[in-house]
Amino acid sequence: MRFLTRALLLIVALICLVLAVVLYYIANPNLPDYVPAEQVRYLDQWSEKDRQTFYFTPQGTQVKGLRYDWFGALELPFSDKRFATPEYLARFGFLVDPKQHATPANPGNLPVGFTQHQNPGSDERYLDITCAACHTGELRFKGQSLRIDGGSAHHVLPSSVPTLRGGSFGQALVASLFSTYYNPWKFERFARNVLGQNYDAQHEKLRSDFKQSLDTFIHEAWNDTHRGLYPTQEGPGRTDAFGRIANAALGDAISEKNYRVANAPVDYPQLWDIWKFDWVQWNGSAQQPMARNIGEALGVGATLTLFDAAGHPLTGDARYPSGARVTDLYTIEETLKGLKAPAWPEALLGNIDRPRAAQGKTLFADNCAGCHVPLNKPTPERPYLLKLKMLPVEYIGTDPNTADNIFNQRYDLSSLKWDPKDLAALNVNLVPTTDVPLDTSHVSMSTGLAYITAFVEARAYRDMKATPAEVQKLEGFGLPISVREARTYRARPLDGVWATPPFLHNGSVPSLYQLLSPQDERASTFYTGSVEFDPRHVGYSTEKFPGAFLFDTRISGNHNSGHEFRVGPLGNGVIGRLLQPEERWALVEYLKVLGGPLESQLP
Numbered sequence: 001m002r003f004l005t006r007a008l009l010l011i012v013a014l015i016c017l018v019l020a021v022v023l024y025y026i027a028n029p030n031l032p033d034y035v036p037a038e039q040v041r042y043l044d045q046w047s048e049k050d051r052q053t054f055y056f057t058p059q060g061t062q063v064k065g066l067r068y069d070w071f072g073a074l075e076l077p078f079s080d081k082r083f084a085t086p087e088y089l090a091r092f093g094f095l096v097d098p099k100q101h102a103t104p105a106n107p108g109n110l111p112v113g114f115t116q117h118q119n120p121g122s123d124e125r126y127l128d129i130t131c132a133a134c135h136t137g138e139l140r141f142k143g144q145s146l147r148i149d150g151g152s153a154h155h156v157l158p159s160s161v162p163t164l165r166g167g168s169f170g171q172a173l174v175a176s177l178f179s180t181y182y183n184p185w186k187f188e189r190f191a192r193n194v195l196g197q198n199y200d201a202q203h204e205k206l207r208s209d210f211k212q213s214l215d216t217f218i219h220e221a222w223n224d225t226h227r228g229l230y231p232t233q234e235g236p237g238r239t240d241a242f243g244r245i246a247n248a249a250l251g252d253a254i255s256e257k258n259y260r261v262a263n264a265p266v267d268y269p270q271l272w273d274i275w276k277f278d279w280v281q282w283n284g285s286a287q288q289p290m291a292r293n294i295g296e297a298l299g300v301g302a303t304l305t306l307f308d309a310a311g312h313p314l315t316g317d318a319r320y321p322s323g324a325r326v327t328d329l330y331t332i333e334e335t336l337k338g339l340k341a342p343a344w345p346e347a348l349l350g351n352i353d354r355p356r357a358a359q360g361k362t363l364f365a366d367n368c369a370g371c372h373v374p375l376n377k378p379t380p381e382r383p384y385l386l387k388l389k390m391l392p393v394e395y396i397g398t399d400p401n402t403a404d405n406i407f408n409q410r411y412d413l414s415s416l417k418w419d420p421k422d423l424a425a426l427n428v429n430l431v432p433t434t435d436v437p438l439d440t441s442h443v444s445m446s447t448g449l450a451y452i453t454a455f456v457e458a459r460a461y462r463d464m465k466a467t468p469a470e471v472q473k474l475e476g477f478g479l480p481i482s483v484r485e486a487r488t489y490r491a492r493p494l495d496g497v498w499a500t501p502p503f504l505h506n507g508s509v510p511s512l513y514q515l516l517s518p519q520d521e522r523a524s525t526f527y528t529g530s531v532e533f534d535p536r537h538v539g540y541s542t543e544k545f546p547g548a549f550l551f552d553t554r555i556s557g558n559h560n561s562g563h564e565f566r567v568g569p570l571g572n573g574v575i576g577r578l579l580q581p582e583e584r585w586a587l588v589e590y591l592k593v594l595g596g597p598l599e600s601q602l603p
């Protein structure tokens with residue numbers, strides 16, 4: 001008997017201990033401190049009006065049904081401090097300006113890219129995470145913050161898999177939602193804030209809507225965790241974009257048979273000049289801007305309905321309603337056409353060593369231009385068209401996961417009951433072309449997403465009664481929805497690349513200097529999460545600090561191999577001769593000015 005009591009006591013004590021640890025980390029998630037910048041400086045990349053348009057035009061995503069007002073009124077789990085303050089959200093890597101205040105475009109005074117939308121016929125205002133959240137960057141130097149519009153974000157937004165020590169946005173948000181729902185005093189305060197005078201009439205409805213949203217978050221976290229969908233931790237500044245889009249649009253929306261392990265986190269690419277490229281994405285797989293943006297919106301949470309209430313697949317013109325906002329996506333895309341690459345600001349980051357940069361220019365012409373200077377291929381619709389060089393994964397030798405996953409995975413879409421005649425009528429162009437009829441139980445990621453977005457687009461155009469000329473304009477250059485399937489990575493033009501560390505598609509190389517060094521001279525582990533800039537090596541600081549993320553290049557998806565300049569035969573990751581340290585420094589100096597106004601001043 002005594003033994004039993006002791007055993008029971010021990011179990012209770014253990015449970016309390018585990019609970020205490022969990023509560024401790026909920027109260028103190030593993031986040032960097034907020035260090036406000038003395039001043040945020042903006043480069044001359046576009047007008048203030050364009051900037052505001054890009055930062056706050058919604059794209060139609062929903063954060064699991066979270067309403068904009070709820071987000072603003074949420075409190076932290078163990079205090080009545082608000083969750084959505086600029087100071088707190090900045091700790092997740094979202095961008096704020098210490099001088100920012102609420103504006104009509106940003107009434108909640110939220111970070112860059114956090115906005116809201118209403119669906120037609122409804123007064124609910126949903127929180128909407130838009131392009132700018134992932135495609136705006138920041139460099140810190142001497143207390144100043146340099147905003148890089150269209151640059152790479154460095155936040156921890158997408159991670160959905162909880163870890164004991166926390167530190168991801170989703171996990172912290174769920175902790176706040178959970179405590180708000182289950183702590184009656186908190187919920188009372190929250191509801192009075194959100195509802196004001198309507199408290200009595202709408203309190204019950206608020207509680208049930210709120211619970212629905214909370215359940216969706218918890219369901220996703222459980223689904224992603226117990227299936228082990230995201231084994232390679234993304235950390236700051238990365239997400240497995242294609243893997244997550246496929247798990248949302250082909251898994252969540254169609255069948256659990258379609259969940260696939262997504263172990264290929266990629267960096268957020270910079271967006272200047274992308275409208276001139278013949279193919280976009282790290283693996284050069286997509287072409288039409290509208291389809292690309294709809295696909296992305298579906299991955300980030302725009303609603304997609306493929307079945308009716310009875311579970312039958314939608315057919316004919318009923319296919320497929322979605323929350324993606326076609327007109328707003330077009331506005332964003334047009335705004336991006338005016339975005340200039342960032343030019344190295346000598347006053348802030350130090351003067352360019354011009355003779356050295358001039359040496360770098362010669363070295364660039366000999367060692368890099370063959371891949372990184374695209375061919376001009378003007379067409380009547382696209383006088384600025386650039387043809388970018390594609391390199392087979394085996395040759396360039398960088399981490400193969402994302403290219404492989406996109407190329408190899410197959411999905412069962414047979415429950416959608418697609419008719420080949422309907423597919424043939426869609427504006428889809430598969431590269432390479434094939435005569436083999438589509439086996440809908442065995443569809444590649446690109447093909448599946450191409451057809452789904454084609455149906456979504458066609459439906460949106462019908463709903464808005466767009467004329468054929470308007471459709472052409474909205475789609476972008478009248479391009480079909482082309483998807484290319486190849487195991488390749490794309491060599492992009494390098495103007496402004498200095499402002500987008502870390503480097504390579506998976507962010508596995510922290511500085512330009514290391515990228516030009518052989519793999520055995522690159523850091524095999526380093527810390528990410530700081531945007532403190534190192535203008536000499538051109539990268540972020542990789543020192544350890546509280547809340548830092550350990551980037552381990554030995555983990556699948558994180559490999560820092562390839563794109564190497566070293567002694568040995570070309571291929572298998574070696575793309576050029578060994579560069580002497582002096583030559584690397586010269587190239588780094590040149591990359592700071594490539595394509596910018598200072599380039600013309602080189603001797």
Ligand code: HEC
Pocket residue numbers: 059129130131132133134135157158239240241242266267268269270271274279280281282283293296300329332333402492
């Ligand atoms: C949740 C973060 C996120 C959001 C929001 C987001 N993107 Fe991206 N975007 C990415 C990632 C990650 C990639 C790289 C994916 C890949 O190629 O594997 C990418 C790729 C791109 C590319 C291709 C760039 C290139 O170099 O080829 C373009 C263009 C782009 N995004 C535009 C947009 C636009 C426009 C929006 C809003 C309509 C948007 N993105 C919203 C994360 C995001």
Ligand code: HEC
Pocket residue numbers: 282364367368369370371372390391396398399489490491492494497500502503504505506512515516563575576587
């Ligand atoms: C054989 C073709 C080839 C040559 C030569 C080449 N590159 Fe690259 N480069 C690529 C490809 C392909 C990528 C994308 C690889 C990836 O992300 O996995 C890339 C990526 C990069 C990136 C990272 C871009 C980013 O957004 O992260 C930089 C910087 C770069 N190269 C600089 C150079 C420099 C400098 C040289 C010459 C010293 C050079 N490259 C030579 C093909 C090449």
